[in-house]
Amino acid sequence: MTHYVSKKRRPKEDGRFITGRGKFVADIKRPGMTHVAMVQSPVPSARLKSIDTSRALALPGVLDVITGEELAAHTRPHQNALDTPEVVVYPMAVDRVRFAGEWVAAVVATSRHIAEDAAELVDVDYELTDFVVDPEQAMLSHAPLVHEAHGSNILLSREFVWGPVDDDAKRSEHKIGFRVRWGRNATVPIETFGVVAQWDEGSGILDIWASIQMPSYAESIAAMLDIPLNTVRAHYDVDVGGSYGVKRGLKHTIVAAYLSRKHGVPVRYIEDRLENMTGGEMHGPDRIFDMTVAFDDDGTINSLGIVAIDDAGANSSRGPLQLGKPVSAICGPYRINSVYYHAISVATNKSGQSAVRGFGQSPTNVAIEACVDRVARFLNLDRLEVRRRNLVKKDEFPWRIPSGSSYDSGDYLAVVEKAVSLSELGTMGARVEQARSQGLLSGIGVVTTLEPGGGNSSFEPLLNPKNTTTTWPESCVVKMDRTGLITAMITTSTSGQGHQTLVATIIGEELRVDPDSIRVVHLDTLTGMPGNTPVASRMAIMLGGAASGAAGKLKTRLATIAAHALDTSPDQLELIEGGFRVAVTPAKSITFAELAIIAHREDHRMPANLEPGLQETFVMQVPTGGELPTPDGVVQMYPCYSFACHICRVEIDPATGKTHIPEYVIAHDCGTVINPDIVRGMVIGGAAHGIGAALYEKFEYNEDGQLLTGSFADYLIPSALEIPDIKLDEHCTPSPHTSHGQKGVGEGGYLGAPAAIACAVNDALVPLGLERWELPLRMGELADQIAGGQTLGNLLGP
Amino acid sequence: MRIELTVNGKRVAHDVEPRLSLVDFLRDELDLTGTHVGCEHGVCGACSVIVDGDAVRSCLMFAVQADGAEVTTIEGVGNGPGTLSALQDAFWETHALQCGYCTPGMIIAAESLLAQNDNPSDQDIREAIEGNLCRCTGYVQIVEAIALAARNIREARS
Numbered sequence A: 001m002t003h004y005v006s007k008k009r010r011p012k013e014d015g016r017f018i019t020g021r022g023k024f025v026a027d028i029k030r031p032g033m034t035h036v037a038m039v040q041s042p043v044p045s046a047r048l049k050s051i052d053t054s055r056a057l058a059l060p061g062v063l064d065v066i067t068g069e070e071l072a073a074h075t076r077p078h079q080n081a082l083d084t085p086e087v088v089v090y091p092m093a094v095d096r097v098r099f100a101g102e103w104v105a106a107v108v109a110t111s112r113h114i115a116e117d118a119a120e121l122v123d124v125d126y127e128l129t130d131f132v133v134d135p136e137q138a139m140l141s142h143a144p145l146v147h148e149a150h151g152s153n154i155l156l157s158r159e160f161v162w163g164p165v166d167d168d169a170k171r172s173e174h175k176i177g178f179r180v181r182w183g184r185n186a187t188v189p190i191e192t193f194g195v196v197a198q199w200d201e202g203s204g205i206l207d208i209w210a211s212i213q214m215p216s217y218a219e220s221i222a223a224m225l226d227i228p229l230n231t232v233r234a235h236y237d238v239d240v241g242g243s244y245g246v247k248r249g250l251k252h253t254i255v256a257a258y259l260s261r262k263h264g265v266p267v268r269y270i271e272d273r274l275e276n277m278t279g280g281e282m283h284g285p286d287r288i289f290d291m292t293v294a295f296d297d298d299g300t301i302n303s304l305g306i307v308a309i310d311d312a313g314a315n316s317s318r319g320p321l322q323l324g325k326p327v328s329a330i331c332g333p334y335r336i337n338s339v340y341y342h343a344i345s346v347a348t349n350k351s352g353q354s355a356v357r358g359f360g361q362s363p364t365n366v367a368i369e370a371c372v373d374r375v376a377r378f379l380n381l382d383r384l385e386v387r388r389r390n391l392v393k394k395d396e397f398p399w400r401i402p403s404g405s406s407y408d409s410g411d412y413l414a415v416v417e418k419a420v421s422l423s424e425l426g427t428m429g430a431r432v433e434q435a436r437s438q439g440l441l442s443g444i445g446v447v448t449t450l451e452p453g454g455g456n457s458s459f460e461p462l463l464n465p466k467n468t469t470t471t472w473p474e475s476c477v478v479k480m481d482r483t484g485l486i487t488a489m490i491t492t493s494t495s496g497q498g499h500q501t502l503v504a505t506i507i508g509e510e511l512r513v514d515p516d517s518i519r520v521v522h523l524d525t526l527t528g529m530p531g532n533t534p535v536a537s538r539m540a541i542m543l544g545g546a547a548s549g550a551a552g553k554l555k556t557r558l559a560t561i562a563a564h565a566l567d568t569s570p571d572q573l574e575l576i577e578g579g580f581r582v583a584v585t586p587a588k589s590i591t592f593a594e595l596a597i598i599a600h601r602e603d604h605r606m607p608a609n610l611e612p613g614l615q616e617t618f619v620m621q622v623p624t625g626g627e628l629p630t631p632d633g634v635v636q637m638y639p640c641y642s643f644a645c646h647i648c649r650v651e652i653d654p655a656t657g658k659t660h661i662p663e664y665v666i667a668h669d670c671g672t673v674i675n676p677d678i679v680r681g682m683v684i685g686g687a688a689h690g691i692g693a694a695l696y697e698k699f700e701y702n703e704d705g706q707l708l709t710g711s712f713a714d715y716l717i718p719s720a721l722e723i724p725d726i727k728l729d730e731h732c733t734p735s736p737h738t739s740h741g742q743k744g745v746g747e748g749g750y751l752g753a754p755a756a757i758a759c760a761v762n763d764a765l766v767p768l769g770l771e772r773w774e775l776p777l778r779m780g781e782l783a784d785q786i787a788g789g790q791t792l793g794n795l796l797g798p
Numbered sequence B: 001m002r003i004e005l006t007v008n009g010k011r012v013a014h015d016v017e018p019r020l021s022l023v024d025f026l027r028d029e030l031d032l033t034g035t036h037v038g039c040e041h042g043v044c045g046a047c048s049v050i051v052d053g054d055a056v057r058s059c060l061m062f063a064v065q066a067d068g069a070e071v072t073t074i075e076g077v078g079n080g081p082g083t084l085s086a087l088q089d090a091f092w093e094t095h096a097l098q099c100g101y102c103t104p105g106m107i108i109a110a111e112s113l114l115a116q117n118d119n120p121s122d123q124d125i126r127e128a129i130e131g132n133l134c135r136c137t138g139y140v141q142i143v144e145a146i147a148l149a150a151r152n153i154r155e156a157r158s
């Protein structure tokens, strides 16, 4: 029985947002604040012959115009996530530009209007050079080099063989191979990235307010500016207007911080939408998968082969690591005996890649689910039945996959049955027929996908042997003040995940205190404890665990004082609402308020040798982590695995190629739910992202290296008319590794929906003998394919 | 240029540059930062405010065009300090938000719908907020919130 966990409760955060009182970065004003606008390259690759800033500097109100050369002379380059020391990237172009939209100069002025006017007056002489936009072309030996010193466009090429791949291929009755493409998109928050930087000469502190969701943010700022880490104070009490992985404006921060220090004024840079889409370097994975699958007549999948070419664009920061996370669930939820994986990251003359929700898992899930559908079609078996036969069974957990991670717990078949029943799958075929009789194409998608959560970031050492990361802790500080009220402190920003609600609910549960009375504040990077921000579906697991741990320590401390005051021993005490009582003599009790007075003011009532005050810190270690990968790339990555089954039906107008989704159902299992409304929103919102990725969204570059979709008029984000009324059901298999059995849930919707939609669209194409595993499945291209009748692959043959 | 208008029931008079957008005027000159900017080209709806009874995109309007107008922003939606409108309360009840960035514009769009139709179907609701993009929620809990507010308003009236 829980008191607050899993119970409906209005989230703490919502009150300020519904009244317009959120505090976003664009709402922050500092006295004397100045504003930045960027000069961006109009061409994908060029030498910078000259930059003439004189006309811009002459404009009244302009403080300065800096070039990449000046910035590079005073800063260090971005740290590469991969072992690519010759790839040297600064926040702004130095000597040459590498993608259309790259920053060439930054103007700082007394208003954004003036800065924009001045940016137009910066004269840049570009000498065009050869460029490459297609990743497979980029891999050819004669391709123009994006980073000349690196000597190749291949940033990473690593082959893994987990398990008896060759033997499994030999013993399998069938083998098929085909290609899957995931288009370049991102989660594109409605708020662009923004930062305010203020260098305070007096205190020697660099204050940063930013719309940030990025691990090691302060560490990266300090390293690039070459200043001590305890100089940087990034404020985490800034509300972030959506992130889903992409809010990583490090280069923006370096420009603003450099300018602030140089001029002694606060500097603000808020991207406009065009700057965000073209130059913000927030595009996500862009992948080609060549899949092979070896299987038997009964549908048993024995082995997978995955060659993944990921187009990293023009930087080599964290983006390419997104080839690593999928290693943690490389078999999906299936009992696959062996896997061959070749991860290739390629540089091209496009915007650099950023982390996006799921960190590379969603594209991989599409490829895996496409394999299962392909196997079923090949064998003429029901697609759900093939999944049932291959899913890990309830009594097989913990289930270790060949690449080394253990799936903690689950009851996949039970979840599938919930989805089947909620979606009325039994009669969905009839609804497909009905739509077909009206001249529409219609098909069903059924997918089963995993969401790894709470990881130790082991993909870092896996893909870069010089990296020695084996943990990613998270912390919480809990204190009870002199009136007995609780304040908790966390070291992260929040971009919609409801961390205040999470922490208050769990502390309330541990201490039997109404969560509404608990205040949760965001510390900054100087006052805060170790933290790694809400990436990788980790906060319910890690921050929840830290809050539970800190509250548990506080409870112990309170009980020690209470036992002393009540003249008993702590183990005789029982926690009641607002205090303790003696279990055998319930009349003897003491309130938290009274204990708080004792701890803060009445030393004569304190147990001997107990320090005064009521405050505790807990730093949560990642469960199951702590080991480096073996030389052949086997490693335990994530402690918790959530599971979901998505079932949907689509209808496609064959003339226009427009896809409509009349039915969409998700049954999922993320262990213990902390706040049901928050979890529901996460799952549905993630699925909506996935529908966008599957059908509409693409950062499309033409062969001239120009981004064609730089505004919301052509980068299409689904509205309330495109996203269906998604229905949910839940199942709860607690995780053995967490404080309350919770698992991650922030990414799961996004990890299932693209696969579900792709499978449904392909099912709709079956009667035409067509298939298309190239996302997004946009209407024009789909209509062309339907009209032309040409298929991307042979549906029935290997 | 000198403009005079009513914002959230208060008369304001200001000198503004002709090129200043209404959203920048509200945010920068009046410190009403509840109205947000997402695209500045009229697609996302984050900047929605009510001008003379209609929800408009304040990024597409110049401040000078609001001269003489009556403007309501999210800060003026409640029924006085410390109170919530039926819609605000319903958004909280169904958790019709996550990051909260689209929320003020979404509530403004919904206020405008419910002023005209206090018994909207789900499809009516979806059409009314079609021009307001939310990246967090997938809209389902937003649609529920608006339907709930409509129900609460009707019940309070009868």
Ligand code: FES
Pocket: B036, B037, B038, B039, B040, B041, B042, B043, B044, B045, B046, B047, B048, B057, B058, B059, B060
């Ligand atoms: S900011 Fe006005 S519509 Fe997007």
Ligand code: FES
Pocket: A190, A241, A242, A496, B096, B097, B098, B099, B100, B101, B102, B103, B133, B134, B135, B136, B137
């Ligand atoms: S709540 Fe974040 S964009 Fe709508």
